[in-house]
Amino acid sequence: MDIRLGNGFDVHAFGPGDHVTLCGVDIPHAQGLVGHSDADVAMHTVTDAIYGALAAGDIGRHFPPSDPQWKGAASDVFLKHAVALASEQGFEINNIDCTLICEFPKIGPHAQAMREKMAEIIGMALSRISVKATTSERLGFTGRGEGIACIATAALVRS
Numbered sequence: 001m002d003i004r005l006g007n008g009f010d011v012h013a014f015g016p017g018d019h020v021t022l023c024g025v026d027i028p029h030a031q032g033l034v035g036h037s038d039a040d041v042a043m044h045t046v047t048d049a050i051y052g053a054l055a056a057g058d059i060g061r062h063f064p065p066s067d068p069q070w071k072g073a074a075s076d077v078f079l080k081h082a083v084a085l086a087s088e089q090g091f092e093i094n095n096i097d098c099t100l101i102c103e104f105p106k107i108g109p110h111a112q113a114m115r116e117k118m119a120e121i122i123g124m125a126l127s128r129i130s131v132k133a134t135t136s137e138r139l140g141f142t143g144r145g146e147g148i149a150c151i152a153t154a155a156l157v158r159s
């Protein structure tokens with residue numbers, strides 16, 4: 001059994017808007033997130049964790065922020081690409097664990113919908129996808145409410 005672990009980390013700043021998109025789920029909020037794409041910080045982080053497990057570089061290598069093609073793109077495009085790359089190499093995604101770091105919005109009420117959306121996009125069992133959250137106790141840029149940070153781990157297996 002060939003087991004690979006990858007990690008991901010991403011940050012997006014708050015800006016004008018009335019919702020944030022996290023794991024493909026629109027969550028009402030007093031601000032949006034700024035990015036070249038739809039700024040789905042959680043989906044970018046999970047995508048990077050999968051690329052990491054494959055030693056396949058990072059999201060910006062595959063989808064350069066300088067490429068106008070990805071302006072406003074829905075981030076499932078990036079995640080689907082990473083999953084396809086894993087599949088081409090004979091890997092299945094065993095499980096994913098994703099932690100959002102922000103004071104607001106509260107993630108708990110939306111975590112199940114976020115898990116369901118990712119399970120659907122990746123084509124894996126809901127029980128293998130974890131989405132959770134923490135504040136940073138009002139410390140640092142997330143604590144000041146300047147943006148959302150996310151970390152994720154992906155485990156890939158090939159028999």
Ligand SMILES: Nc1ccn([C@@H]2O[C@H](COP(=O)(O)O)[C@@H](O)[C@H]2O)c(=O)n1
Nearest residue numbers: 102103104105106107108133134135136
């Ligand atoms: N954006 C967030 C942040 C936290 N939660 C939930 O609150 C719990 C307590 O957070 P602490 O940072 O004070 O440990 C945390 O375990 C989450 O359940 C949340 O839903 N959304």
Ligand SMILES: C[C@@]1(CO)OP(=O)(O)OP(=O)(O)OC[C@H]1O
Nearest residue numbers: 035036037059060063064065070
């Ligand atoms: C997703 C991409 C796509 O242009 O743009 P952003 O939405 O700015 O997101 P970021 O996490 O900064 O990363 C890299 C880019 O690949």
